[in-house]
Every structure is written in structure tokens, then in C-alpha cells.
Amino acid sequence: MLTRRSSLIIANCLVDIDRLGEIIQEAKKLAWEYKMLTGKPLGITGEVAEYEAARQLNLQLCDARQAGHDATQKGLAGEKKIQIKGRCVTSKKSGQRVPSIKLTHDWDSVMLVLLDDNFEPIKILEAERSAVEQVLTKPGSKSRNERGSMSISQFNFIARQVWPKEG
Numbered sequence: 001m002l003t004r005r006s007s008l009i010i011a012n013c014l015v016d017i018d019r020l021g022e023i024i025q026e027a028k029k030l031a032w033e034y035k036m037l038t039g040k041p042l043g044i045t046g047e048v049a050e051y052e053a054a055r056q057l058n059l060q061l062c063d064a065r066q067a068g069h070d071a072t073q074k075g076l077a078g079e080k081k082i083q084i085k086g087r088c089v090t091s092k093k094s095g096q097r098v099p100s101i102k103l104t105h106d107w108d109s110v111m112l113v114l115l116d117d118n119f120e121p122i123k124i125l126e127a128e129r130s131a132v133e134q135v136l137t138k139p140g141s142k143s144r145n146e147r148g149s150m151s152i153s154q155f156n157f158i159a160r161q162v163w164p165k166e167g
Contacts, residue, residue: 008054010061017055024051028119041088046099049086049113052121056163057111059084068105082126083110087152090117098155101148103133111162112155125159132158 008017024047031042050070054061059071059082069081085099098112110132114122135150135158 008061010054011063020051021055024048032118044119045086045088045115046084048115048119050084052086052115053082053084053111053113053124053163056121056124068102069107080109081107083107084113085110086113086115088115088117088119089122089152096152097149098152099149101132101136101150103136103148110155112152112159114152121163123161124163125156126162127155127159134158 007014008020009015027044028048031044034040034042050061053059054071057073059073061071062069068083070084071082073080073082083101083105085101087096087098089096098110101110107129109126109128112125112127114125116122135154136148
């Protein structure tokens with residue numbers, strides 16, 4: 001796997017991104033084969049989404065199970081805390097939802113990594129906290145209010161595409 005960088009920072013450790021990419025590629029193959037055999041997903045979408053977002057957008061991944069955010073990004077305004085969500089999307093399924101977003105934790109934005117059936121990234125969307133809060137606290141929906149859930153189309157409406165760069 002050719003990459004723009006030779007390393008990635010994960011939980012303050014420098015990781016060989018080429019080797020990590022090889023492992024992720026093998027995991028993608030195994031997950032696809034598992035789904036073909038059993039009809040059930042293996043459950044690697046979140047990890048693949050975090051890896052792809054970090055690789056494509058130069059994010060620093062946090063320790064596993066960090067409450068609130070999965071990665072940070074340094075910018076002119078300081079360090080940004082980012083939740084990363086992943087979803088495999090297919091043309092066969094409609095009305096898919098973004099994995100649960102918790103408003104009680106500390107984070108600045110949510111990135112949604114959309115993956116194809118082979119766990120390859122299609123695009124990455126980012127929504128700022130204020131826009132996400134507005135959707136999730138809107139009265140009338142138990143799934144939004146209690147589960148922190150919204151449809152991919154709702155997320156797409158409040159987000160901007162950050163990868164691949166538009167234009």
C-alpha cells in the first residue's frame with residue numbers, strides 16, 4: 001500500500017503506516033469473507049474508519065476507548081477533538097443511520113467515514129458540534145434524543161465533505 005507518509009501517530013506512539021495498512025487490508029479481506037460465509041458483519045467498520053480518516057486527513061488517533069473523541073487534529077485555532085464514525089453503505093440499503101453520538105462527552109466535531117462493501121473509503125464528511133447538537137436535541141424523535149442517532153442523509157445535510165476534497 002503506497003501512502004503519502006511513512007508513519008502515523010496513534011496514542012502518542014509512532015506507527016509504521018505501511019505495516020498498519022497491510023494489517024487493515026488483511027482484516028478487510030477477512031471481514032468480507034466472514035460476511036459472505038455467515039451473512040453477518042465481523043464488526044471492524046469502526047477501526048477501519050478511524051484508520052482511513054487518520055491516513056487521509058493526517059489525524060492523530062487517541063488511545064482505544066477514549067471517552068468522547070477518537071482523534072485530534074492540530075490547526076491554527078488549536079487542537080480539535082474529533083469523534084470518528086464509520087458506516088458501510090450499499091446501494092441495496094436505504095435509510096442507514098450514523099452510529100450513536102454522545103453529547104455528554106468532550107468533542108468538537110464528528111467525522112463520518114462512508115465505506116463500500118469492501119471497506120474501502122468512499123468519502124469522509126465532517127459536522128461541527130453545534131450542528132450535530134441541533135439535530136440530536138430537536139424534539140420529537142426518541143432515536144435522536146435518547147440514542148444520539150440520525151440518518152446518513154441528515155448528517156450529510158449538516159456536514160461538509162473533507163475527503164476526497166471537492167473540486
